[in-house]
Amino acid sequence: MSSRELILGRVRRALADVQPDDTPYEQAVPRGYLREHGDLSVEETVELLAENLADYRAIVHRTDTAGLAGTIAGLLAAHGSSTVLVPPGLPQEWLAATETARVADRVESTPDELDQVDSVITACALAIAETGTIVLDGSPDQGRRRITLVPDHHICVVRVPDQVVSSVPQALERLDPTRPLTWISGPSATSDIELDRVEGVHGPRTLEVVLVAPSVD
Amino acid sequence: MSGTFVGMPAFPKAAHEAVHNTTLRGNLRHATHTIRGKRAKAVMEMSDWAELRDAGKRIKDHTLRHLDRYLVQLEESVTAAGGTVHWAADADEANRIVTYLVKATGESEVVKVKSMATQEIGLNEALEAEDIHAYETDLAELIVQLGKDRPSHILVPAIHRNRGEIRDIFAREMSEWGRPAPEGLTDSPAELAEAARLHLREKFLRAKVGVSGANFMVADTGTLVVVESEGNGRMCLTLPETLISVVGIEKIVPTWQDLEVFLQTLPRSSTAERMNPYTSTWTGTTDSETADGPSTFHLVLIDNGRTDTLADEVGRQALRCIRCSACLNVCPVYERAGGHAYGSVYPGPIGAILSPQLRGTASEIDASLPYASSLCGACYEVCPVAIDIPEVLVHLRERVAQGGPATEKGNKVVLKPAKGHAAERAAMRAARWALSHPGALRTGQRLASRTRRLHPRTLPGPGKAWSASRDLPAVPAEPFRDWWQRTNGGRTNGGKQEGTK
Ligand code: SF4
Numbered sequence: 001m002s003s004r005e006l007i008l009g010r011v012r013r014a015l016a017d018v019q020p021d022d023t024p025y026e027q028a029v030p031r032g033y034l035r036e037h038g039d040l041s042v043e044e045t046v047e048l049l050a051e052n053l054a055d056y057r058a059i060v061h062r063t064d065t066a067g068l069a070g071t072i073a074g075l076l077a078a079h080g081s082s083t084v085l086v087p088p089g090l091p092q093e094w095l096a097a098t099e100t101a102r103v104a105d106r107v108e109s110t111p112d113e114l115d116q117v118d119s120v121i122t123a124c125a126l127a128i129a130e131t132g133t134i135v136l137d138g139s140p141d142q143g144r145r146r147i148t149l150v151p152d153h154h155i156c157v158v159r160v161p162d163q164v165v166s167s168v169p170q171a172l173e174r175l176d177p178t179r180p181l182t183w184i185s186g187p188s189a190t191s192d193i194e195l196d197r198v199e200g201v202h203g204p205r206t207l208e209v210v211l212v213a214p215s216v217d
Numbered sequence: 218m219s220g221t222f223v224g225m226p227a228f229p230k231a232a233h234e235a236v237h238n239t240t241l242r243g244n245l246r247h248a249t250h251t252i253r254g255k256r257a258k259a260v261m262e263m264s265d266w267a268e269l270r271d272a273g274k275r276i277k278d279h280t281l282r283h284l285d286r287y288l289v290q291l292e293e294s295v296t297a298a299g300g301t302v303h304w305a306a307d308a309d310e311a312n313r314i315v316t317y318l319v320k321a322t323g324e325s326e327v328v329k330v331k332s333m334a335t336q337e338i339g340l341n342e343a344l345e346a347e348d349i350h351a352y353e354t355d356l357a358e359l360i361v362q363l364g365k366d367r368p369s370h371i372l373v374p375a376i377h378r379n380r381g382e383i384r385d386i387f388a389r390e391m392s393e394w395g396r397p398a399p400e401g402l403t404d405s406p407a408e409l410a411e412a413a414r415l416h417l418r419e420k421f422l423r424a425k426v427g428v429s430g431a432n433f434m435v436a437d438t439g440t441l442v443v444v445e446s447e448g449n450g451r452m453c454l455t456l457p458e459t460l461i462s463v464v465g466i467e468k469i470v471p472t473w474q475d476l477e478v479f480l481q482t483l484p485r486s487s488t489a490e491r492m493n494p495y496t497s498t499w500t501g502t503t504d505s506e507t508a509d510g511p512s513t514f515h516l517v518l519i520d521n522g523r524t525d526t527l528a529d530e531v532g533r534q535a536l537r538c539i540r541c542s543a544c545l546n547v548c549p550v551y552e553r554a555g556g557h558a559y560g561s562v563y564p565g566p567i568g569a570i571l572s573p574q575l576r577g578t579a580s581e582i583d584a585s586l587p588y589a590s591s592l593c594g595a596c597y598e599v600c601p602v603a604i605d606i607p608e609v610l611v612h613l614r615e616r617v618a619q620g621g622p623a624t625e626k627g628n629k630v631v632l633k634p635a636k637g638h639a640a641e642r643a644a645m646r647a648a649r650w651a652l653s654h655p656g657a658l659r660t661g662q663r664l665a666s667r668t669r670r671l672h673p674r675t676l677p678g679p680g681k682a683w684s685a686s687r688d689l690p691a692v693p694a695e696p697f698r699d700w701w702q703r704t705n706g707g708r709t710n711g712g713k714q715e716g717t718k
Contacts, residue, residue: 003520004304007466010524010627011285017530021282025471028279033268033478052491107508111422111456131492144509145455145497149448150422168492169477177438177473178298180455180509183496188448191488192357192373193380193406194248201356201410202417203448203495 036166037130045129046160050211052132056186057199058207064215068157072121073098075155075208081118085147089140090121094157105143114150120204121155122148125181126163127209128171132186134158134209135171137179145182154204156184160211227581228589232554241377241555248376249546255489256543256599262491263481272478274603277537280436280469281527287436287469288518294439298501300514307626311519312343315428315461318515319349322459324425330443330450331355332430333371333540334463334519336562337575340428351428352394352420354449356413363390369556369564371542372487377555380404391416417449427453427511431464432539433479434516437472440500441516444483444493454497460511466518467527467536479539482601486541522575528624531612535570537602544596544606550589559586566596570609577625578617584635587613 001009040048050060063071076084076098086095086102095102103117123141124134134156136142148154158164165171175181188203199205260266280287292302305311319327327344329335329351341351341362353362360375361368364386368374375383384404391398396416402408429450433442441462443450454460470476484493503509527533545551545565556564560582561572569590573583587610596606616623620634 002304003306003310006306006627007304007518007520007524008285008288010520011288011466011527013627014524014528014533014624015282015284018282023279025279029272029275029475031268031272033265033272033481037262037264056490056492056494115418115422128492133492138503138507138509144507145451146510149451149455168481169474172474172477172480177435177440177498178500180500180503181496181498182451183492183498184494185490185492186494188446189494190356190410190447192355192360192375192447193383193409194244196380196406198406198410201414201447201449202354202421202452 033169034167035169038166040129040166042161045166046164046211048166049127049129049132049158049160049164052129053134053186053209054132056132057189058132058186058209061208061210062213063210064213066215068094068210068212069097071210072155072157073100075210076100076119076121079119079153079206081153083117083119085114085117085120085143085151087122087141087143087147089142090123091141094121105147111146111150114146117151119153119155120147120151121157123157123159124163126165126171126174127158128165128168130167133171134184135175136182136184137176138181139179145180148182148184149203152200152204153206153208154184155208155210157210157212160213228554228558228560228585231558231560231582232550232589238555240379242553244377244379245552245555248370248373249552252489253546256486256546259485259489259491263485266482269478269482270601270603273482273539273601274537276470276475276478277602278534280471281467281533281536284466284469284527287471288466290436291434291439291469292518294435294437295501295514295516296439298439300439300501300516303515303517305517305519305521307521308338308519311338311463311517311521312340314517315340315463316344316347316349318459318461319344319426320347322426324349326350326352326420326424327426327428327461328352328354328420328424328453328457329358330427330429330445330453331358331374332428332463333562334430334465335428336368338463338519338521340463352417354417354421354453355445356410356447356449359413359417360386363387363394367557368562370545371540371564371567373542377557380406380409383409387412387416395419417452421449421452421456424453424457426459426461427457429453429460429462431462431468432483433476434464434469435471435473435476436469438500440473440498442476443497444480445496446488446494448495451495451497454499455510457511459513459515461515461517463517463519466520466523467538483539483541486539486543486599486601522577524627525577525624526571526574528629529574529612532570532574532609534604535567535574535609537604538567538571539602540567541601543599543601547595547599548590549593549595550591554589559589561586566590566606567604570604570606570613573613573617577623578613578632578635584617587611587617 053060083103084100087105125137127134187199187207188201189199190201191197295302303314344351357375370376381404387398398412431441432444484490502514548566551565559568561568563571569586573586576583578584590610592607594607617635620632623632
């Protein structure tokens with residue numbers, strides 16, 4: 001007998017004493033919890049996102065569509081970056097104001113090559129206000145997971161308010177489980193030494209989030 | 218479960234030694250109290266905590282009730298997404314499978330994300346025996362591995378080490394394993410973290426095989442989830458060409474939507490954060506065009522005592538555990554005794570009910586674990602999936618003291634009472650050390666019992682004695698065994714043991 005059959009057989013025998021239960025899954029779990037906490041306006045939700053991002057030491061910047069290229073150029077310059085990783089679908093105009101050398105996200109790049117790049121810039125799939133989380137799903141404007149992992153400086157652009165949800169339940173509704181997802185809440189951190197939080201172990205030590213609102217004109 | 222630490226003394230003895238190690242106690246006390254307060258705050262932010270906790274419990278119960286069906290569904294989903302599923306009945310089989318898979322890649326080293334399951338089966342040792350080096354990449358695991366030590370906490374395995382000790386370990390051992398610690402390393406946590414970053418980075422960048430566990434597996438989509446802080450998990454999950462995930466069969470949830478419960482309750486219960494820094498989810502492998510992450514993915518599902526646990530009507534609730542470690546941080550016995558005293562990779566209250574079920578109660582340490590508690594109930598209060606740990610402890614005590622039906626390796630057996638009432642002796646010895654500081658135990662117990670609603674239960678046997686406010690336990694006028702028989706394990710006749718106050 002294969003171990004598969006062995007284990008499944010053990011499971012069935014283990015449950016032999018249990019009352020038969022044909023409650024369908026949909027009815028088996030009462031979901032009395034909230035879809036979101038509080039009753040915030042759209043502006044307040046964006047505000048909460050900014051607060052919670054900052055609370056976990058992400059550096060938050062706010063601008064509008066017209067100011068985005070300038071903001072990004074400023075961040076790269078301030079970080080002293082001479083190279084920046086760029087996913088294939090990143091809107092060209094985001095980099096219109098910077099001279100920083102672009103490095104493409106390619107299949108062939110080795111981890112060592114990625115380790116030589118100063119910064120990475122991506123969009124995101126969505127952001128969660130209640131937890132201060134940005135989620136990447138590997139779409140063309142976000143690239144492969146490793147490009148936001150190996151370089152030490154990550155700039156992530158969130159379109160507000162469209163990409164902002166309030167809560168974890170709302171986020172999961174909008175995300176596609178077949179894509180590899182990375183949820184990021186603040187820069188990499190550890191509390192392993194006397195539970196003292198230290199930012200920056202293996203992931204990017206600096207996380208800058210740019211909240212970009214549509215320009216009003 | 219092959220994970221009994223060799224030569225491990227039974228709980229009371231190990232705990233007695235730990236209680237007298239003042240550095241250890243200082244480290245532990247500081248750490249558990251810090252996180253305890255933070256957790257309470259993080260939970261208070263959620264007005265629907267009770268509903269989330271109830272939903273978490275029900276999702277897990279429903280899954281366990283139909284575990285065969287969900288396992289088959291998971292296998293189909295993972296396979297359809299390009300992964301390969303393997304089944305391991307016990308630790309040896311799991312180790313053989315992983316060793317075989319690593320060898321098939323032609324590699325002789327793997328990078329690992331912290332995983333309870335691989336510790337439980339002793340994977341690192343099994344790989345080492347075949348000349349495959351497994352590098353732990355979680356900072357705390359690295360401290361443990363370099364210090365040739367054992368983990369003592371589920372989430373913070375090096376919780377028993379202070380910064381000075383960690384500095385010494387890094388300075389002494391890093392050069393043995395790869396990049397040495399920087400010259401003049403101090404004991405500041407930031408510098409220590411930086412030393413670990415540099416030491417591990419070269420390993421990540423060249424790694425071809427990653428080994429992980431998983432916090433959740435979603436049956437309907439075939440998605441695996443890893444929740445972490447440092448980014449070492451992301452490194453292991455995305456840079457290597459081959460990923461091998463070793464996961465207990467109880468880690469399933471039926472649907473993607475179910476994650477909305479656990480991704481809210483787990484971070485707050487474990488690190489007291491609204492959300493942990495990184496959560497990764499992946500579903501099989503990506504196509505060659507996307508080429509994001511490992512091109513080969515193996516999932517090794519392990520039983521190793523879980524189906525035996527599932528067969529126990531009272532004990533099966535332990536399989537709901539999401540390993541958040543909140544129960545450790547509130548446990549007065551854990552705080553005093555430390556994680557090592559539990560003689561297993563699962564320390565604290567959850568370890569006290571899980572290890573004796575996964576491994577059986579044949580060894581002295583496993584027979585004594587159900588007594589490693591004052592039954593104060595604080596663990597149940599904080600548990601995000603509402604595992605009634607005291608109820609299972611009492612049930613297991615009964616099994617140890619009286620014997621009775623149990624399941625071992627899938628076979629129904631009838632256990633004999635522990636020889637010479639070893640359990641009773643163990644309990645009394647346990648009571649003796651725990652009472653060296655009775656004040657905290659008593660307070661914890663009162664606080665907890667005030668908020669407990671379910672199971673109006675008086676404390677049987679030594680649990681009762683442990684709360685007495687004196688330095689030595691009262692020797693009960695009525696022997697424990699007689700009392701146990703008379704009261705049906707403390708369930709009838711008020712369960713009050715004569716001679717105790
Ligand atoms: S038993 Fe409950 S509190 Fe303890 S680790 Fe498991 S889920 Fe967390």
